[in-house]
Amino acid sequence: MSFVITTPLYYVNDKPHLGSIYTTIICDAIARYKRLMGEQVIFITGVDEHGLKIQRKANENSIDPQIHCNQISNIFTENWMDWDITYDKFIRTSSKHHETVVNEFYGRVKKSDDIYMGVQKGWYCVGCEEFKDNPENSSTYKCPIHQKNLEWRNEENLFFRLSKYQSQIEEIINNPTFIQPKERRNEIINFVSKGLKDFSISRTNVAWGISVPGLDKHTFYVWFDALLGYVSALSLDEKEDSLNKAINGGWPANIHLIGKDILRFHAVYWPAMLISAGLELPKKVLGHGFLTREGQKMGKSLGNVLDPKLLLSKYGRDPVRWFLIKDISLGNDGDFQNKRFVDIINNDLANTIGNLLNRTSSMSRKWFKNKVPNDVKTTENNELASLSKITVDRYINNFNAYKLDLASSDILNFAINTNLYLNDKQPWILIKQDSNIPYVKEIIYNVLESTRIIGLLLLPILPELSAKIDVQLGCIYKKESPWQGQLKWGLLNQDSELPNPFPIINKLEYE
RNA sequence: GUCUCGGUAGCUCAGCUGGUUAGAGCGGUGGAUUCAUAGCCCACAGGUCGCGUGUUCAAGUCACGCUCGAGACACCA
Numbered sequence: 001m002s003f004v005i006t007t008p009l010y011y012v013n014d015k016p017h018l019g020s021i022y023t024t025i026i027c028d029a030i031a032r033y034k035r036l037m038g039e040q041v042i043f044i045t046g047v048d049e050h051g052l053k054i055q056r057k058a059n060e061n062s063i064d065p066q067i068h069c070n071q072i073s074n075i076f077t078e079n080w081m082d083w084d085i086t087y088d089k090f091i092r093t094s095s096k097h098h099e100t101v102v103n104e105f106y107g108r109v110k111k112s113d114d115i116y117m118g119v120q121k122g123w124y125c126v127g128c129e130e131f132k133d134n135p136e137n138s139s140t141y142k143c144p145i146h147q148k149n150l151e152w153r154n155e156e157n158l159f160f161r162l163s164k165y166q167s168q169i170e171e172i173i174n175n176p177t178f179i180q181p182k183e184r185r186n187e188i189i190n191f192v193s194k195g196l197k198d199f200s201i202s203r204t205n206v207a208w209g210i211s212v213p214g215l216d217k218h219t220f221y222v223w224f225d226a227l228l229g230y231v232s233a234l235s236l237d238e239k240e241d242s243l244n245k246a247i248n249g250g251w252p253a254n255i256h257l258i259g260k261d262i263l264r265f266h267a268v269y270w271p272a273m274l275i276s277a278g279l280e281l282p283k284k285v286l287g288h289g290f291l292t293r294e295g296q297k298m299g300k301s302l303g304n305v306l307d308p309k310l311l312l313s314k315y316g317r318d319p320v321r322w323f324l325i326k327d328i329s330l331g332n333d334g335d336f337q338n339k340r341f342v343d344i345i346n347n348d349l350a351n352t353i354g355n356l357l358n359r360t361s362s363m364s365r366k367w368f369k370n371k372v373p374n375d376v377k378t379t380e381n382n383e384l385a386s387l388s389k390i391t392v393d394r395y396i397n398n399f400n401a402y403k404l405d406l407a408s409s410d411i412l413n414f415a416i417n418t419n420l421y422l423n424d425k426q427p428w429i430l431i432k433q434d435s436n437i438p439y440v441k442e443i444i445y446n447v448l449e450s451t452r453i454i455g456l457l458l459l460p461i462l463p464e465l466s467a468k469i470d471v472q473l474g475c476i477y478k479k480e481s482p483w484q485g486q487l488k489w490g491l492l493n494q495d496s497e498l499p500n501p502f503p504i505i506n507k508l509e510y511e
Numbered sequence: 512g513u514c515u516c517g518g519u520a521g522c523u524c525a526g527c528u529g530g531u532u533a534g535a536g537c538g539g540u541g542g543a544u545u546c547a548u549a550g551c552c553c554a555c556a557g558g559u560c561g562c563g564u565g566u567u568c569a570a571g572u573c574a575c576g577c578u579c580g581a582g583a584c585a586c587c588a
Contacts, residue, residue, distance in 0.1 A: 008588075010588080012588095047588095049588095050588090054588095120586090183516060184582090186516085187514090187583050187584090188583090190515075190584080191583070191584070194584080196585090200586070201586095261587070264583095264586095265588090269586090335523080337522085339522090339537095340522080343537055347537070352551085355547055356547085357547095358548060358550090359545095359546050359548090359550080360546080362546060362547055363546045366546075367546090420552075422546080422547095422552090423551060423553095424552090426544090428545070431546090444546095501547090502548095503548050504548095
């Protein structure tokens with residue numbers, strides 16, 4: 001059994017923004033965690049490349065849509081490399097491979113008698129390229145974005161019989177763990193209770209897309225294309241493309257991590273489509289919140305978009321990861337404030353965790369010949385050992401519940417308490433009397449052991465920082481042996497060398 | 512317009528099924544200390560718990576009304 005986690009397939013109308021980075025980093029942390037826990041992980045990400053907007057964008061630049069997609073798609077993979085995202089599959093919806101899966105999936109849904117030809121009628125804004133739902137005064141209504149009158153359109157589309165799945169969808173979303181967070185679940189329940197309507201799955205005016213088999217003018221509309229990427233990604237390494245290969249590759253997904261704006265499509269449309277095609281359902285759909293900046297929505301028109309590339313070059317990966325994971329509770333909206341960012345990095349990472357390691361290593365080196373103390377009877381009968389056990393338990397529970405912010409706080413609290421332990425024991429005073437040496441050894445050993453465990457717990461969240469901690473403890477993490485086993489107390493080797501300490505993170509300054 | 516969620520210290524937020532002097536983190540101020548990255552540790556915030564009414568022996572915690580903010584109300588990648 002593998003653990004399958006997905007980001008949305010990002011739309012290639014532009015390079016990745018902070019929101020995409022956020023989603024992807026969260027998925028990455030979860031994927032790393034699950035791997036460390038010994039699970040076989042398939043971490044899927046990718047891009048959605050079809051649609052009118054892309055077609056137009058390419059036209060504006062007088063290039064072929066495929067060329068445009070190649071360019072942006074490359075930017076995405078480069079970004080994921082820069083951010084050290086450990087994805088396993090990167091699916092592109094313009095790939096032949098994906099097309100095969102879409103067609104087969106469509107075949108199955110059609111066989112279930114869930115496809116019919118209908119007419120999409122409605123008021124259409126040419127500027128938005130969208131139908132507007134505005135039944136009352138549409139003839140005088142102007143599109144709020146474009147301030148233009150709407151046009152009445154009559155378009156032939158294929159429809160999917162979503163209405164048929166009303167009761168089944170109700171049952172699915174009734175499961176309290178299927179949609180998270182629960183506030184959004186209520187919204188979906190409310191939405192579904194009003195009655196599901198069939199939705200259109202093809203367009204006739206969009207050339208850049210996957211052609212519907214047997215219907216020349218039609219291409220599949222986004223939800224019958226992009227969502228399938230989660231499935232088609234699973235057979236990326238197969239020589240022959242086929243839906244069955246993909247399904248056998250690990251379907252269903254354990255979790256779809258998405259932005260709250262596309263929750264409905266994942267929690268309502270998608271399950272219905274899967275039932276129709278005879279596929280299993282994803283276990284969970286988690287809609288996270290949006291990021292604001294200094295309390296304001298980010299937008300091109302406001303000109304306050306935070307460029308992730310800039311963040312990366314200015315602060316590095318781990319500080320940004322820490323902020324996004326620890327300071328924003330998954331599901332809620334989050335606000336990026338520069339001052340807050342600097343404060344939390346300096347406090348949590350530099351002062352609390354970094355300085356703890358530094359002061360501990362320094363003492364040990366100074367008093368015990370640059371080594372971890374020897375002749376220590378490692379006992380689990382001390383406050384740090386029991387605190388460690390409690391911390392590890394909480395952390396694992398929180399991580400399993402996708403409460404990454406709380407799991408991060410568990411680590412931090414452990415570091416704070418280890419600092420307190422030091423201040424309480426005051427080994428720098430005890431060491432002045434030789435008779436205290438055995439006790440001081442024990443104290444220092446315990447504190448070093450705490451930092452070792454803190455480093456290990458940080459591994460899925462802040463891989464680089466974790467590695468630096470490991471280096472300063474003498475490279476004791478064993479990649480080959482199970483991570484969870486190494487979280488046990490007392491595994492730090494006595495009398496092993498401690499390298500010269502260096503700051504694991506530089507303090508940031510206010511702008 | 513209808514529905515949902517929220518309005519708690521300068522900032523970000525905890526406060527489960529109502530019950531002693533309302534909590535944490537950050538920022539700010541003072542102190543103690545030196546193993547350490549001016550760091551860790553200790554102390555200090557006199558907050559009408561949005562406003563009002565009600566239920567109750569007792570309400571931040573329940574009910575109703577008002578107000579402010581966020582979101583949902585189908586094709587918004």
